[in-house]
Amino acid sequence: MKEKDEAKKYLELGKQEYKERKYIACIRSLTYAEQLFAALNDKELEGECLIYIANSYIKLGQLDKGIKAYEEAIFKFEGKNTSKKGTCEYLLGLIYRDNKNNISKAKEYLTRAINSFEFVNNLEKQADALRALAIARIKNPRKFVEKKEEIISNFTNALKLFQSVNVKEKMAVTSLELGEFLISLEKYADSLKYLEQAYNYYKSGKSERILFTLRIDLIQSHLLAGNKNAALRYYKEAIEQSKRGYFSEKLEKFSRFF
Structure with missing residues (x-):
């Protein structure tokens, strides 16, 4: 019981050190805690220690050590x-x-x-x-x-x-990524559904930069899908937004279409 209390104490200490960005101290504390949990055959708490050790190594830029710790944690969590x-x-x-x-x-x-x-x-x-x-x-x-x-x-x-x-933000991000992927495949009409979904989220002021990117994408896709009136609406919106410091060479290129 004494060993388990000691191990838990160092686990909590290591977590606190991680929060405080004391990554080297965190690794030291949790390596000791992990050894104690190993002696107690508590694989799940060993794995808990290893996750924080891995995270700390990644924060320190020591990727290979971080990878090794994550792999060890996976083994500990198997079936647990x-x-x-x-x-x-x-x-x-x-x-x-x-x-x-x-x-x-x-x-x-x-x-x-x-x-x-x-x-x-x-x-x-x-x-x-x-x-x-x-x-x-x-x-x-x-x-x-x-x-x-x-x-x-x-x-x-x-x-x-x-x-x-x-999860609305992740829905919007994924819609934007899918829309742009479909643009890369020249599936412009298909891309519109997803770009519009993302636009409806970002137009409420979530991110001006992403909103401008979306307007450029929507102008392009609507034009190439044969929807000139819809493209013009987004072009006018992008022009207004460009007056607030946003700019794209693509926006200038679109001017010849309107």
Whole structure:
């Protein structure tokens, strides 16, 4: 009992040090706590320590040590806490996608995360992982063309899940990303549904920068889909917004159409 109290004390200390951005101290405290939990055969709390250790290494820029700690945490959470296992898989997927540029590994971990979050019925996190997987696939130029339908499916499934739990900001971000992906495929008419959804969220003043980007996208898609009147409406809005300091060369290029 004394050992468990000691371990929990250092676990809480390490968490506090992490909040205070004392990452080296956090690693030291939680490494000790993890050793105590290992002696007590408490794998779930070992995993808890390892998540914070991994997070601290990532904050310090020591990616390989962070990856190793996340992988160890996954092993500890197996059969104990599927939700936290999924969180580690998701974070590893992002690291391999954004920092290591290893798309194959990113897809592996993100797919595992999707399955873990589906198992525990965490719809928002499942959607996060689906969206992250779509972005990982976009980053793989060799597979981009043949995987385009899977990318669209990942985005649309993520969007449905975000809608089911009413996470409006993530719905808007995903709609924008899907709309721009469809533009890249020259599916301009298809892109409009998603760009309009994102526009309806951002027009309330959530982000002027994103709103301007959306107006440019909507002008382009409406023009190329043959909807000149709708394009003109967004063009006029973009012109007004440009007077407040927003600018795009694309906006000047559109002037010849009106």
